[in-house]
Amino acid sequence: MILVLGATGGIGGEVCRLLKQAGTSFRAMARKQEQIDRFHKNGGDAVLGDLDQPETLTAAMRGIDTLFLVTAPTPAQIAQETAAIDAAKRAGVGRIVKISASDCNVRSPIPWAKSHALIDHHLRASGIDWTILMPTAFMQNFLWFTKPVAKGYLPLVAGKGSVSWVDTRDIARVAATVLTQDGHSRATYFLTGPETFDMTEAAVQLSQVTGRKVQYVDLPTPVFRTILRMTGSSRWMANGLVVQFADMVAGHHDIDPTCEIERLTGQPPKDFAGFLRDHRDAFVKSAA
Ligand SMILES: NC(=O)c1ccc[n+]([C@@H]2O[C@H](COP(=O)([O-])OP(=O)(O)OC[C@H]3O[C@@H](n4cnc5c(N)ncnc54)[C@H](OP(=O)(O)O)[C@@H]3O)[C@@H](O)[C@H]2O)c1
Structure with a gap:
């Protein structure tokens, strides 16, 4: 079972659409009951979970094999994503597919570029398998x-x-592909x-x-x-x-253009x- 975080957002919403279109089982996580009701109304599986309340994540991650991790760039991003990674570890999640950024760097003066670098290091050190997408x-x-x-x-x-x-639709296409395929463990893909x-x-x-x-x-x-x-x-x-x-x-x-989107999905960006x-x-x- 795949759990999609950020399921009401740009990339996560498109990942849900693509997984549904492909007939792949997945569960969306959202933080408000009305969002959950909307997923259910459309025939989807959804669970409540709030990254600002890490105690809600244990139940949300129960029975999950693969986690799609994306959050908005805010000052809370490091706390939110490390809470998700730690909860995934406790729940025995096998792999995390994470959205990072092509310019991530722990010394970057760009706040979200530095946050992503720190979270990526936390993920790689967690012992969980990972695939990191760097758009x-x-x-x-x-x-x-x-x-x-x-x-x-x-x-x-x-x-x-x-x-x-x-x-972002191409980023979601890559995410949906690597979420459902073997062979992407410990891989970092630069997406342009x-x-x-x-x-x-x-x-x-x-x-x-x-x-x-x-x-x-x-x-x-x-x-x-x-x-x-x-x-x-x-x-x-x-x-x-x-x-x-x-x-x-x-x-x-x-960075200059890469060929990763076409190589991974078979379709050019x-x-x-x-x-x-x-x-x-x-x-x-x-x-x-
Ligand atoms: N913009 C760029 O050019 C660019 C480039 C490279 C990388 N990135 C990275 O891409 C990511 C953003 O992707 P996106 O545009 O798809 O994001 P987005 O549309 O802003 O979606 C963010 C998602 O996170 C959810 N969320 C927020 N707070 C939450 C909480 N406390 N608990 C649970 N869920 C919560 C939101 O749910 P609600 O609907 O409830 O708010 C929403 O579903 C960021 O990490 C950014 O650094 C961006």
């Missing part, structure tokens, strides 16, 4: 920018830096899209899909940070995003043009 930045992050894009601007602090953006491009090229493609001119604006970092704060990002998130884009991306530290076509309404409706 680059998500194409879905562009959906944060639907409103400025509608006004003709793509505001960031990435300089001329490029990213090998990956579609098929191409690397900078924000000027992203703006050109956004212009093509929306049918109106979109211009990349490389903002001064204090302005970008202020916009993030004014539009609801926490100080922790705003500072992290500034470092991520102004240092990591602008400094050309992102989606390109940015395909992602934009699939989400055209989100950008165009925002303009309307």
Whole structure:
């Protein structure tokens, strides 16, 4: 039995959809009763569990062979994921498939990159079998920018830096594959899209899909940070995003494309043009 954490989120939700489509038995974990009721209503198996209340995890992990571990990037992430790993160990889970990040590093100034590195080390030292997926930045992050894009601007602090953006649906495809196959123990896979491009090229493609001119604006970092704060990002998130884009991306530290998605699933990853076509309404409706 597979237990999917983050089952109401972007990657975890898609993993559930793919496992269901393939007829694979799995259980979703969620922290609210109404979420559990929704899974049950759709014919799914689901169990209550809250990563902020580790005592709830023992029951949630009973009878589980393989755990899919993903949480949101927050200051609680290390505590949440180590609690899940420790509970899995106690419950006798055989393998954990974990979402990490391609830039994870214990010395990173990017908070979630450092968190992932520390959690990955905890997982590797746990004695449980593991498969670690290290995606680059998500194409879905562009959906944060639907409103400025509608006004003709793509505001960031990435300089001329490029990213090998990956579609979260491809990450989920890899996760669903390795969750259900042998041969991925103690493996780390770097997951990217098929191409690397900078924000000027992203703006050109956004212009093509929306049918109106979109211009990349490389903002001064204090302005970008202020916009993030004014539009609801926490100080922790705003500072992290500034470092991520102004240092990591602008400094050309992102990885080049890998072939792992096609090698593992038999299908190439989606390109940015395909992602934009699939989400055209989100950008165009925002303009309307
Ligand atoms: N964005 C990027 O470009 C990027 C790049 C590389 C790696 N990553 C990594 O990808 C991960 C995020 O993936 P995602 O976008 O699929 O995540 P997401 O959509 O934010 O989903 C997070 C999930 O965690 C659940 N959750 C939150 N708090 C919980 C708790 N206390 N107990 C149980 N469940 C809880 C949420 O449930 P609720 O619905 O109840 O909130 C939700 O299902 C992060 O680890 C991030 O560092 C991101």
